[in-house]
Amino acid sequence: MSTAALPAPARPQARRLALLAAVLLGVALAVVIAVVTPWHLLPTPAGGRTPVDPAAAFTPAQVARAESFASALRPASLTSLVLGLAVSAVFGLTRAGAATARTVARPLGGGWVWQVLLGTIAVLVVGRLVTLPLAAYGEVVRHRYGLSTRGWGLWARDVATSTGINAGLTALGVLAVVALARKAPRSWWSWAGGGAAALVVVGSFLYPLLIEPAFNRFESMPAGQLRTELFALAERSGTPVQDVLVADASRRTTALNAYVSGFGSTRRIVVYDTVLDRLPDDQIESIVAHELGHVAADDVLTGTLIGALGAGAGVSLLGWLLGATPLLRRAGVSGPGDGQVAGLLLFLFAVGSLVSTPVQNLVSRHIEARADLHALDLTRDPAAFIAMQRELGVTNLSDPDPPAIWQWAFGSHPTVAQRVAFAGDWAELHP
Ligand SMILES: [Zn+2]
Secondary structure (H helix, E strand, O other): OOOOOOOOOOOHHHHHHHHHHHHHHHHHHHHHHHHOOOOOOOOOOOOOOOOOOHHHHOOOHHHHHHHHHHHHHHHHHHHHHHHHHHHHHHHOOOOOHHHHHHHHHHHHHHOHHHHHHHHHHHHHHHHHHHHHHHHHHHHHHHHOOEEEEOOOOHHHHHHHHHHHHHHHHHHHHHHHHHHHHHHOOOOHHHHHHHHHHHHHHHHHHHHHHHHHHHHEEEOOOOOHHHHHHHHHHHHOOOOOOEEEEEOHHOOOEEEOOEEOOHHHHOOOOEEEOOOOOOOOOOHHHHHHHHHHHHOOOOHHHHHHHHHOOOOOOOHHHHHHHOHHHHHHHHHHHOOOOOOOHHHHHHHHHHHHHHHHHHHHHHHHHHHHHHHHHHHHHHHHOOHHHHHHHHHHHHHHHOOOOOOHHHHHHOOOOOHHHHHHHHHHHHHHHOO
């Protein structure tokens, strides 16, 4: 095939259908988010809400340390984000993406399948390399503050593993899109949208089995009084668990954390080994009670279904965008079935994920607050909850008072000060 094929004539009806599907799915997404997000959790106590005050959660020295850590890291994170988008724009909005796909596929005969697979991997690897110095700088900062315990060998292995998994899976996803567009030029976006939604569900289900073991080892929490207490807690919560797993997080970090992943038969509660080593039992119970809150509300499944709906809406929008002649001309590709389209597709993905991040975090912050409420209702021990939040905040160097716009865009949890104030409200309401 010759270079710089002209865009195929647009099919206005098929495009309008894709736009209509995107709008309808987008509205459905907004409605689902509005309905399932727990916007209001606690009534206002008679004496008014507990003020959100970082000074109530941390000493001035702790505030200063967390703030200097955040101000060392934040510009680098932001630069990395902008740089990543810029690389993506160069490959997506100029002919560089198409040229790259042709060049890397040439030694293998230049067929469209190789153009898609190697073109995708090339763009992602270049993006990773360009932002690598900033990632290394971030690791230096985390080392300097004692948050990272990871040697540079393990750091390099982690970067290579995550880049490899991401590039491999993304290349297969892009290949599926291009193959569908070649098979069904008018309706490919509906098949791809359904497929993307299904993949989000399958991916979330399999994540604990396929991805997590690439980074950590997991063992059952050792038998003993704590384990017995946590299982009793799960029974009282109405969410019995088969096991609580401990991850060897201390290989990388001193941070304290726990999480729930998977759903159905892959659902599991994971606690960092750092938590078991350093926190008293009542604080560990508070952490696990929070995770049980996620189990009780089936938050992983809810998030997965919202993600699936979002993926369907996003791919439908892609069906409309990839019929836009000016965009295709700019990227030097003939349409979504062109093997050289990966650069443009990846750019649109990048923009989509940038736009959807604040929405995901908005929902996440409310879901996290609901899990906090579950922890307080279950343990009825706000003092242990507040002590645990302080301990996590200090150890993880969480910025007690991040700029509002930063918290809005990137905050997946309420701030520590907000969580401490929330526990204060709970205590007021449960004298
Ligand atoms: Zn949580």
